[in-house]
Amino acid sequence: MVSARKEIIRMERISKQFPGVTALDGVDFQIYKGQIHGIVGENGAGKSTLIKILTGALQPNSGNIFVDGKKVIISNPIIAQNLQIGAVYQDLTVAKDLTVAENFFLGQIPKNRFGFIDWKKMVQKTAAVLRELNIEVDPNMILEKLTAAQKEMVLIAKQYFKQYRVVIFDEPTALLTSKDTEELFRIIKKLKKEGVGIIYISHRIEEVFEICDTVTVLRDGKRITCIPINETDIDGLISRMVGRNIDDMYSITHQHLNKEVLRVENLSKTGVFKNINFTVNHGEIFGLFGLVNSGTTKIARAIYGADRFDQGSIYVDSKNIRITSPSIAVANGIGFLPEDKKTEGLAVKLSVRHNVNLSSYSNISRMGFVNGKLENQNTRQQIKSLRIRTPSAEQIVINLSGGNQQKVVLAKWLVNQCKIFIFEEPTAGIDVGAKEEIYKILELLIKKGSAIVMISSYLPELMGIADRITVVYEGTQMGTLSRNEFDEKRLLQLASGVI
Amino acid sequence: MIRGKIKKKATRFHEMNIFLVLIVLIISLALINNRFLSFGNITNLLRSTSMIGVVAIGMTFVIISGGIDLSVGSVLALSSVIAAKLMVSGTSIFLSIIISLASGILAGLLMGIIIYEARVPPFIVTLAGLSVFRGIAMLLTGAKKVVGLPENFANFAVIRVFGLPGMAIVWLLIIVIGVIMARYTVFGRNIYAIGSNPEAARLSGINIRASIYKVYAFCGFTSAVAGILMAARLCGGSPSAGSGYELDAIAAVVLGGTSLTGGIGGVFGTFFGTMIIATISNGGNIMGVNPFVLEIVIGVLIVIAVVFDHLQKNK
Numbered sequence: 001m002v003s004a005r006k007e008i009i010r011m012e013r014i015s016k017q018f019p020g021v022t023a024l025d026g027v028d029f030q031i032y033k034g035q036i037h038g039i040v041g042e043n044g045a046g047k048s049t050l051i052k053i054l055t056g057a058l059q060p061n062s063g064n065i066f067v068d069g070k071k072v073i074i075s076n077p078i079i080a081q082n083l084q085i086g087a088v089y090q091d092l093t094v095a096k097d098l099t100v101a102e103n104f105f106l107g108q109i110p111k112n113r114f115g116f117i118d119w120k121k122m123v124q125k126t127a128a129v130l131r132e133l134n135i136e137v138d139p140n141m142i143l144e145k146l147t148a149a150q151k152e153m154v155l156i157a158k159q160y161f162k163q164y165r166v167v168i169f170d171e172p173t174a175l176l177t178s179k180d181t182e183e184l185f186r187i188i189k190k191l192k193k194e195g196v197g198i199i200y201i202s203h204r205i206e207e208v209f210e211i212c213d214t215v216t217v218l219r220d221g222k223r224i225t226c227i228p229i230n231e232t233d234i235d236g237l238i239s240r241m242v243g244r245n246i247d248d249m250y251s252i253t254h255q256h257l258n259k260e261v262l263r264v265e266n267l268s269k270t271g272v273f274k275n276i277n278f279t280v281n282h283g284e285i286f287g288l289f290g291l292v293n294s295g296t297t298k299i300a301r302a303i304y305g306a307d308r309f310d311q312g313s314i315y316v317d318s319k320n321i322r323i324t325s326p327s328i329a330v331a332n333g334i335g336f337l338p339e340d341k342k343t344e345g346l347a348v349k350l351s352v353r354h355n356v357n358l359s360s361y362s363n364i365s366r367m368g369f370v371n372g373k374l375e376n377q378n379t380r381q382q383i384k385s386l387r388i389r390t391p392s393a394e395q396i397v398i399n400l401s402g403g404n405q406q407k408v409v410l411a412k413w414l415v416n417q418c419k420i421f422i423f424e425e426p427t428a429g430i431d432v433g434a435k436e437e438i439y440k441i442l443e444l445l446i447k448k449g450s451a452i453v454m455i456s457s458y459l460p461e462l463m464g465i466a467d468r469i470t471v472v473y474e475g476t477q478m479g480t481l482s483r484n485e486f487d488e489k490r491l492l493q494l495a496s497g498v499i
Numbered sequence: 500m501i502r503g504k505i506k507k508k509a510t511r512f513h514e515m516n517i518f519l520v521l522i523v524l525i526i527s528l529a530l531i532n533n534r535f536l537s538f539g540n541i542t543n544l545l546r547s548t549s550m551i552g553v554v555a556i557g558m559t560f561v562i563i564s565g566g567i568d569l570s571v572g573s574v575l576a577l578s579s580v581i582a583a584k585l586m587v588s589g590t591s592i593f594l595s596i597i598i599s600l601a602s603g604i605l606a607g608l609l610m611g612i613i614i615y616e617a618r619v620p621p622f623i624v625t626l627a628g629l630s631v632f633r634g635i636a637m638l639l640t641g642a643k644k645v646v647g648l649p650e651n652f653a654n655f656a657v658i659r660v661f662g663l664p665g666m667a668i669v670w671l672l673i674i675v676i677g678v679i680m681a682r683y684t685v686f687g688r689n690i691y692a693i694g695s696n697p698e699a700a701r702l703s704g705i706n707i708r709a710s711i712y713k714v715y716a717f718c719g720f721t722s723a724v725a726g727i728l729m730a731a732r733l734c735g736g737s738p739s740a741g742s743g744y745e746l747d748a749i750a751a752v753v754l755g756g757t758s759l760t761g762g763i764g765g766v767f768g769t770f771f772g773t774m775i776i777a778t779i780s781n782g783g784n785i786m787g788v789n790p791f792v793l794e795i796v797i798g799v800l801i802v803i804a805v806v807f808d809h810l811q812k813n814k
Contacts, residue, residue, distance in 0.1 A: 304702075305668075326704065330704025343696070346696065347696045347700065347762065349695040
């Protein structure tokens with residue numbers, strides 16, 4: 001522990017409302033010199049909103065921020081940088097086509113006495129910093145050509161070089177191997193020694209215990225607690241994060257129809273996944289579980305025809321179907337709800353009406369002409385039954401809240417009368433209320449006999465609602481567990497490659 | 500629900516604005532100079548604007564789909580030359596027109612295929628098209644105007660139906676087709692979706708290939724229609740006709756409120772945009788304003804329209 005607890009930043013009673021959602025509700029947060037402060041919470045707990053406020057990407061509706069005891073208003077990311085607050089996850093000042101050294105000096109390129117760029121000085125200084133941190137990267141390398149891990153190290157080194165006083169890590173290990181993670185922790189500890197205040201956000205609770213000295217738990221936009229890490233354990237932390245009886249939230253009436261609707265045989269894609277086999281029955285929720293980059297998403301995308309695969313067969317209602325594009329999947333009654341709604345699920349510039357009918361126009365048209373009556377009828381029906389909160393069917397989707405956007409994506413597939421729904425992280429980034437509504441809809445779907453393939457990296461959710469879970473580790477299927485065999489520890493072991 | 504409600508709110512708002520600008524422009528020009536609203540001038544204005552007007556409709560769809568077509572002027576020239584050569588060689592007018600239209604569609608389709616299959620940006624493919632099709636038109640004619648068209652065909656340029664110039668009627672027809680396509684067809688819905696978010700459109704099961712093929716083929720079609728009008732008007736097929744049309748058409752589309760990033764826009768807006776540009780040059784000419792000044796005015800107007808649009812959106 002650092003002896004002098006010198007406060008760098010204090011955030012007081014920060015609140016932030018989005019239309020229909022309170023993202024933060026009077027949250028307090030402090031960071032001291034040389035402290036590694038973890039923030040944990042479920043998806044939608046408010047972690048990223050808090051960080052965005054600190055880095056100037058968002059403005060709070062109320063509350064104050066003090067740096068060195070002085071009140072500041074961080075109205076944009078530049079101000080955050082001037083206050084020497086940096087975030088590794090989205091460094092705005094990165095030029096990926098320039099060299100490491102150029103990136104270090106971006107905006108303040110040194111000149112020699114003739115007024116030309118002093119390349120030598122740039123490279124030497126960069127090399128010195130990299131050496132100091134034991135990062136083996138050539139300062140002359142183009143940033144884009146580095147591996148994900150190297151890039152991250154370079155970004156951290158840059159913040160160190162710029163002598164940032166607070167550095168934020170948001171899911172820094174998501175793309176790293178365990179060896180790279182060790183390397184990352186070594187550098188974080190080095191920063192700590194230099195007196196840098198570190199904010200560490202991660203879904204991986206074990207990591208928080210490994211590296212942090214203090215942890216703040218957020219839940220539904222409120223600060224639940226802020227305690228030294230040695231005063232709690234994993235169970236304690238999780239129960240504070242969840243804060244409610246999981247079984248209540250996920251109380252879904254399960255269906256038991258033993259009629260196969262989807263069968264995947266020996267699905268393989270070189271270097272991504274191999275020999276994936278499973279069947280899904282009508283009325284079943286089938287979970288695909290894996291840690292970040294395990295290949296679950298890639299498998300789902302291959303089944304849907306969004307990505308190509310090398311080998312294997314897919315059967316819908318026992319009929320072998322060659323799915324080479326999403327339109328073929330759709331024609332066979334498969335719908336896909338991507339995690340990233342805004343970039344993959346919605347045409348955000350278009351109306352609710354247009355989005356709701358997006359995949360169904362061929363069903364509600366004759367000779368290429370859209371049946372406007374049916375189109376409006378579909379829209380009205382979905383707005384009503386899914387309780388999509390929108391002023392009108394003509395509202396542009398970008399103006400809706402995350403939960404309502406998710407419902408619009410869902411409506412798109414309901415209108416299409418899909419029988420197989422592939423959900424990728426269906427509740428990521430939406431608030432608890434909307435989550436429960438989504439679960440209710442899932443329940444309704446299986447009641448009607450639809451099958452659901454659900455990809456989630458959030459185990460409690462998956463365990464709560466799935467009938468069976470298959471676990472994938474580095475593209476390999478580790479095993480499939482039925483509901484009565486569900487065991488968090490066992491599932492996590494499989495997902496980590498432990499048999 | 501009423502059909503009229505099936506419209507993009509943002510577009511409709513912009514269309515109203517640009518329509519008002521057009522009306523104000525026409526009224527003030529009429530007040531300043533009584534020759535402007537004369538029957539002769541108006542029909543002449545419509546006739547001379549019809550070609551770029553037709554091209555701009557095809558361009559509108561391409562831009563809504565998130566693309567661009569720089570080849571329109573060259574495709575226009577090529578179709579025009581093909582029609583003229585066929586007629587001169589004794590092919591029937593009807594067949595000549597059909598073949599000319601088919602050549603325009605084919606040219607567009609070809610670019611659409613390259614854009615989709617090879618994933619080459621539309622800007623590059625159609626820039627190449629601009630060069631290639633102009634080259635073909637020049638080669639076919641030895642860079643000389645093809646003359647000696649049948650009188651029946653050339654007469655079309657001066658023909659009137661219910662007092663309206665025949666050329667303007669063709670334009671009107673294309674506008675009607677455009678409006679129907681944009682508002683009432685699956686193709687129209689898909690084009691908006693692709694322009695708004697191609698990945699989401701793909702993952703929704705929309706056939707992107709077919710849509711992209713169709714949108715460039717349609718743009719080739721409108722260019723060919725304009726090429727035939729041009730041949731009638733010039734009494735011959737000129738291989739240098741329509742140069743610079745790509746930028747004029749883009750200007751009209753943008754002024755009409757269609758977003759260059761795709762997904763937003765409409766045919767009426769483009770019509771109004773085309774008319775505003777034409778009215779400014781026509782009115783300016785009548786009043787004897789230096790044409791170079793008019794070009795500056797049009798340029799400034801385009802920027803104002805887009806800035807105004809952004810301000811509205813960010814409000």
